[in-house]
Amino acid sequence: xEEVTKxxxxxxxxxxxxxxxxxxxxxxxxxxxLYPYLTGLVAGAFILASLVKIFNVKEMQPTYRVSLLxxxxxxxxxxxxxxxxxxxxxxxxxxxLTPNSKSAMAxxxxxxxxxxxAVLLLEIWFDYRRDLIRWTGKEKGWKKLLxxxxxxxxxxISDKALTFDKKxxxxxxxxxxxxxxxxxxxxxxxxxxxxxxxWWSSVLMPIVFLFSAIVSGIALILLIYMIIVPMRxxxxxxxxxxxxxxxxxxAMIVDFSLEALxxxxxxxxxxxxxxxxxxxxSGKLFVSLIVIQLLVGMLIPLFAIAAVKMxxxxxxxxxxxxxVSALMVQIxxxxxxxxxxxxxxxxxxxxxxxxxxxxxxxxxxxxxxxIGFLILPFxxxxxxxxxxxxxxxxxxx
Amino acid sequence: MNNDLQQENYxxxxxxxxxxxxxxxxxxxxxxxxxxxxxxxxxxxLGNGYIPSDHYWGMGIxxxxxxxxGRCVDAxxxxxxxxxxxxxxxxxxxxxxxxxxxxxxxxxxxxxxxGFTTVPFGNHVIRSFFVPKLCNQCDNPPCVQVCxxxxxxITEDGVILVDSDYCIGCRYCVxxxxxxxxxxxxxxxxxxxxxFCYHRVAKGMxxxxxxxxxxxxxxxxxxxxxxxxxxxxIRMNNIGVLxxxxxTEPKVYYADLDGExx
Numbered sequence: 001x002e003e004v005t006k007x008x009x010x011x012x013x014x015x016x017x018x019x020x021x022x023x024x025x026x027x028x029x030x031x032x033x034l035y036p037y038l039t040g041l042v043a044g045a046f047i048l049a050s051l052v053k054i055f056n057v058k059e060m061q062p063t064y065r066v067s068l069l070x071x072x073x074x075x076x077x078x079x080x081x082x083x084x085x086x087x088x089x090x091x092x093x094x095x096x097l098t099p100n101s102k103s104a105m106a107x108x109x110x111x112x113x114x115x116x117x118a119v120l121l122l123e124i125w126f127d128y129r130r131d132l133i134r135w136t137g138k139e140k141g142w143k144k145l146l147x148x149x150x151x152x153x154x155x156x157i158s159d160k161a162l163t164f165d166k167k168x169x170x171x172x173x174x175x176x177x178x179x180x181x182x183x184x185x186x187x188x189x190x191x192x193x194x195x196x197x198x199w200w201s202s203v204l205m206p207i208v209f210l211f212s213a214i215v216s217g218i219a220l221i222l223l224i225y226m227i228i229v230p231m232r233x234x235x236x237x238x239x240x241x242x243x244x245x246x247x248x249x250x251a252m253i254v255d256f257s258l259e260a261l262x263x264x265x266x267x268x269x270x271x272x273x274x275x276x277x278x279x280x281x282s283g284k285l286f287v288s289l290i291v292i293q294l295l296v297g298m299l300i301p302l303f304a305i306a307a308v309k310m311x312x313x314x315x316x317x318x319x320x321x322x323x324v325s326a327l328m329v330q331i332x333x334x335x336x337x338x339x340x341x342x343x344x345x346x347x348x349x350x351x352x353x354x355x356x357x358x359x360x361x362x363x364x365x366x367x368x369x370x371i372g373f374l375i376l377p378f379x380x381x382x383x384x385x386x387x388x389x390x391x392x393x394x395x396x397x
Numbered sequence: 398m399n400n401d402l403q404q405e406n407y408x409x410x411x412x413x414x415x416x417x418x419x420x421x422x423x424x425x426x427x428x429x430x431x432x433x434x435x436x437x438x439x440x441x442x443l444g445n446g447y448i449p450s451d452h453y454w455g456m457g458i459x460x461x462x463x464x465x466x467g468r469c470v471d472a473x474x475x476x477x478x479x480x481x482x483x484x485x486x487x488x489x490x491x492x493x494x495x496x497x498x499x500x501x502x503x504x505x506x507x508x509x510x511x512g513f514t515t516v517p518f519g520n521h522v523i524r525s526f527f528v529p530k531l532c533n534q535c536d537n538p539p540c541v542q543v544c545x546x547x548x549x550x551i552t553e554d555g556v557i558l559v560d561s562d563y564c565i566g567c568r569y570c571v572x573x574x575x576x577x578x579x580x581x582x583x584x585x586x587x588x589x590x591x592x593f594c595y596h597r598v599a600k601g602m603x604x605x606x607x608x609x610x611x612x613x614x615x616x617x618x619x620x621x622x623x624x625x626x627x628x629x630x631i632r633m634n635n636i637g638v639l640x641x642x643x644x645t646e647p648k649v650y651y652a653d654l655d656g657e658x659x
Contacts, residue, residue: 001480004583008484018503020530020577021486027568027581087566087586094546094565105569106545195643196539196575349577350659352503 007360017353026345026357029365031081034373036187036209037337038078041377043184043210044217045071046120046176051247053173059243065390066228067221068124073381075116081373082108084364104190115183119176125152126168128388131395133157146387184213191340198273199280199344204262211255216333218248219326224381226323232391238315245322248329249305256298276351284346284354289339297332301325441553447599449553454593455620455648456607457630458529460655462614465490465527467509469606469615474510476594476605483507485580487591488531488606493657497521501657528658529615531606532557532578532591533639533647540570540579540590549588555620555648556595561587575640593617620648 004025011024049067052060083089099106132151136144185206191197192205202208222244229236266274281289304325308318347354360366442448473488474481489508495501497520506513509527538557541549548563549570559570564587571579571588582589594604598617602608607617618627630652637654638647651658 001482001583004484005482008482018491018505021483021489021505021508022571022577022580024484025580027571085567087568087581088564091546091563091565094563098546100544100547102542103545103547103569105543105567108545190569194539194543194573196573345572349575350503352659 007358011356011358014356014358015353017348018350019348019353019355020350023348023355026342026355028341028345029085029357030359030367030370031085031365031373033334033337033341034081034370035078036184036341037216037334038074038081038373038377039184039187040209040213040216040333040337041220042071042075042078042217043180043213044215045074045221046180046217047214048218048221048247050173050177050180053169054177057243059237059239060247062237062240062392063221063225063244065127065388066224067217068120068127069384069388069390070221070224070381071217072120072124073384074377075112075120076380077373077377079112080376081370084369084373104186104193107186108190111183111186115179119172119179123169123172123176124388125150126165126172129154129165130157130162150387181210185210191344196349197344198271199277199347200340202262204258204265208255208258208262211251211258212333212336214251215248215255215329218244218251219329219333222248222322222326223330226319226326228385236319238318241319241322245305245308245325248326249302249309252298252302252305252329256302273347273351276347276354280343280347280354284356285339285343288335289343292335293332293339296328297335298329301328301332443599445600447601452554452619453621454555454598455534455618455627455650456531456593456604457616457618457627457634457636457650457652459614459616459630459634459652460526460528461653462612463490463527463529464612464614465492465509465513466611467512468609468611469529470508470510472605472609473591476597477592479589480583483510485582485589487578487589488529491528491530491658493524493526493528493655494522495524495655495657497523524655526655528651529606530576530578530639531649532574533576533645533649534591534593536646536648537644539573539575539643539645543569543573545569552595554598556593556598557590558592558595559588559590561585561589564588575643575645 008024015024045067048060049064049071051057052064052067083092086092095106095109099109129151132147133155134157136147136151136155139147188206188209191200191209192202194200222241225244226236226241266277304321307313308321313321342357345355346357362368440448440450467490470486470489473479473486477487479485479487486508489505489510491503491505492509492513493501493503494516500520504513513527534555534557536551536555538551541551541557544550544564545567546563546565548561548565549557549559551557561582566581566586566588568581568588571581574590579588579590581587594602594606597604603617604615607615616627616630619625620627620631622628627650631650634652635654636650636652638650639654640659
């Protein structure tokens with residue numbers, strides 16, 4: 001109790017105007033910012049992998065397995081911040097046992113389980129099955145056993161079986177794209193369906209979430225590819241990078257248009273909440289929304305990649321621009337999540353005042369734990385890469 | 398050979414049996430719920446003989462009678478063991494001051510638990526009044542809709558309650574409430590809100606805030622019984638509800654509600 005008082009009392013000084021007395025405590029903090037950010041990366045990485053498969057984009061083939069494993073690594077971590085933020089994490093299983101069918105949040109468990117079990121794991125399994133069987137023959141000791149278990153003791157690598165694998169992957173991909181849309185569109189719906197909150201309540205929310213997810217996913221794969229390839233002392237495939245960057249560019253154009261539409265629509269409709277929202281945007285959200293999300297995360301990378309496309313720049317410069325742009329996009333998308341989640345709670349539902357959020361450093365909802373949750377997917381990814389190497393050489397041998 | 402075949406048949410039968418058995422087990426919760434639905438005449442009676450379905454509760458608030466003394470806020474905190482700290486309120490009182498130049502000032506220092514202090518008049522005030530706030534016990538409650546586990550629910554007598562043994566503390570209901578009526582109890586880490594003092598109402602008593610109000614600005618009663626003082630209050634006054642555009646259908650009715658009140 002004293003801790004709560006100690007944390008909340010100083011916030012009184014930060015309030016401008018009038019807020020309802022219960023509103024001083026901000027309810028969804030940094031952990032809930034992480035959740036849409038992480039699931040967005042999952043959906044984005046998976047959609048990228050699906051594009052490679054469905055449209056058979058040869059240039060991006062080297063990123064296919066990397067994308068799948070990245071999606072898995074981030075998906076495994078995504079529910080952890082959610083769980084950590086619950087007041088009673090030990091009761092979280094109730095969402096599965098007695099879900100309220102009218103609640104958007106209750107569907108989370110089912111969408112998540114469907115995506116993990118029916119889409120991602122299945123696709124990875126079919127894609128790796130042949131290699132797993134080969135590695136079972138090659139490895140010794142615990143690794144042999146591990147591969148045998150992961151391959152679910154299958155041993156058929158006849159042409160017929162391999163053709164079936166390919167067919168299965170295609171089917172799963174076709175089911176997977178709408179599933180990935182569902183996974184992240186649904187996260188947008190959780191916010192977009194709250195009519196009490198004019199900052200969130202928008203029918204565009206799921207679609208904006210989706211496209212920002214695709215943007216962040218492509219940027220992440222670009223970054224991972226550009227870091228991992230030199231680490232393995234290999235040469236980067238510039239054609240693959242060019243293709244990734246142009247996909248990133250087009251996804252950003254769509255994302256930007258949608259966000260601009262949302263913005264213009266709000267200003268044009270100019271509802272009851274417009275005064276307090278413009279106060280919010282020009283004040284407490286100015287740096288994170290206008291400077292970081294719009295300028296750093298969107299406009300500068302857009303112009304940079306457009307410049308690469310227009311002028312034939314040398315390869316090294318292109319790589320540098322791609323890398324820096326992808327990094328800026330990543331920061332921008334994190335900021336987007338921040339602006340939605342935190343921004344939506346900084347104004348009073350009386351539309352008469354603004355409150356404040358002060359992040360703590362320690363504690364479950366603090367900065368340190370959040371950084372941990374951001375690093376964790378990469379550790380999972382490192383583990384996945386080491387047992388399921390996504391490189392072409394591993395496939396050949 | 399024949400023996401082998403028999404064995405195989407037997408295994409298959411056993412497999413099918415256990416498969417069906419486990420599926421049936423999974424469907425058990427649905428079965429029990431279906432059984433509940435088959436008995437629509439089941440009448441819930443509380444331990445003390447109170448029958449919820451015989452009532453439908455609401456509250457009227459006569460804004461012109463409220464003097465902003467804050468005794469309701471204090472009584473509510475005492476009755477319901479709400480933490481005394483100024484961040485947790487099941488009910489609070491707001492003061493509105495509307496100036497000549499159309500500027501509106503609203504305040505509620507510590508939820509008005511100690512009333513209000515007078516402010517020096519600078520600008521000319523044209524209207525001023527107090528507005529007690531509490532959970533609106535909506536008939537179309539967004540908080541109940543969003544609760545992922547169904548821990549918050551609407552009773553047969555129209556009150557929204559929270560089962561604190563069931564709430565997982567996800568705070569979605571707090572976000573969904575347009576009136577800021579919910580908070581998280583720091584001791585239980587679960588959602589909390591006004592219950593119309595359900596424990597008192599079920600014993601035939603009025604909610605604590607209604608009982609202590611010195612000017613009878615709060616009127617508690619039945620909505621669906623003609624002889625109720627609340628029905629009379631609703632008939633005799635110009636009634637407004639908070640944020641009607643959100644279609645939450647509140648059951649807290651304000652007489653002479655000013656357009657500035659949100």
